[in-house]
Amino acid sequence: MEEKELIKSCIEGNKQSFEKLINAIQPLIFNLSLRFLWNRMDAEDATQEILIKVITNLSKFNGQSKFNTYVYRVATNYLINLKQTNLEKTLTSFEVFADDLKAIKEPTSYDLADKNLLEKEMKTGCTMAMLQCLDRDLRIAFILGSIFKIKSNVASNITNTTPENFRKRLELSRKRIGEFLNSNCGVYNPYNNCRCNKRVNSAISCGRIVKNKLNFADKIESYNEEMEELNSLSGIYQNHGTFKNDIDFMKQLNEIIETKSIINDNRITKKSGT
Template sequence: MNELQLIKESLEGNRKSLATLINSIQEYVFNISLRFLWDRLDAEDATQEILVKVITNLGKFENKSKFKTWVYRIATNYLINFKKTDIEKVLVSFDIYAEDLKTFKGPKEYNLPDRDLLEKELKTSCTLAMLQCLNREHRVAFILGSILKLKSTIGAEVTNTSPENFRKRLEKSRKVLGGFLNTNCGVYNPKNSCRCNARVNSALKCGRIVKGNLNFADKVEFYNEEMEELGSLSGIYQNHGSFKNNIDFVGQLNELIQSKKIMQ
């Protein structure tokens, strides 16, 4: 069944069609939320709110663009205006993050059996944390253009700007991130001394990694251990894979519908 039919039936009160429609979009709504916000709990809260907005505005979808593009626009509008997160309050600039990477609060050697998993967690956590140093407009542009590979015409539609302005934001974000990685990251530039496996103990001590409650590495649909573009800006971020969540968003939304808090 195509999306337009699902939308029509959802608006007519068909709960099964609505569940199918929400299931078709919840993964990419969650993924853009997690990349934008870094914190999994914040991303789960944002995803639920975005899905509620999709449902309550479903009647306004006019099929002038792809449904996915329309959903991305709702998502990015919500994320741009999301409350300031804890990590944003700390990583207010790339200079501050660069200084943080020079600080070690634990031994550089970590050789327990979960070393590889925690190194992946730190690598993903660190590169997504870098995005928090971008202002929100540039962060959205980078996620849409460099990670999700949306064309500038679609990115412009999603962010309600011109293709030219979208390309400028994307170019600026790539330049700033690329410069930071080239100067600091040992994955991006082997000449740099910073290595993820040397920072695992520090991350554990600071609480940035919590064993048994990882944010990223054990919750991906796929993870390419080796990738041709690993030393490139896009390659590093696409190498993360697609993040999974264990939240039953459809079930939560059904509860809201039954309580008549939405779809009235």
């Protein structure tokens, strides 16, 4: 079924089309939300809210862009306007993050059986946290342009700006992330002392890594070790892969629709008697 036909079928109330649409777009929304927010629970909550916004406003999609572009636009607008997160309140600048990295004077290696998994958790969590040091406009530009590789003419449509302005934001975000990595990260620049494995113990002790409840490393759907060189800016972020989630968003949305509302003329309206 083509995109326009699928959307039309959803608006008409076809449940199978509705499920097909949700299953197609929720990974896009979740991966954007997780990279933007860092915290998995926050990303799952945001994904559900964004999905509801998308499905209750399908009639506003005019077909002038690809539907995925429209979905990213809805998601980006939602994320940009969220209240400040706890991590954003903590990582207020790259200088603050650098001081945190230098706080451990004598880091020790982690050598238990799960060391590779936890080292990957450390690396992914750390490089994702760096994005929180960017303001939200620069952060979304970096995610769309450097990680998702969306071209500036499409990304500018998503972020409601001009292609030229988006490219400026992307260039500045890359510059700031690159400078920080070059000055602090041992993966990016081998001359730096910071090593992911030597930070695992401290991350466990302060609760940043919870061994039976990882945020990233054990929830990667697709991963390519050879995707790009790890000492390249985009390579570090491309090697994160695609994150999966443990939430059945389709089940949650069905419960919302069945218990509180129905799709009627593409609007959420309460059932009579509720």
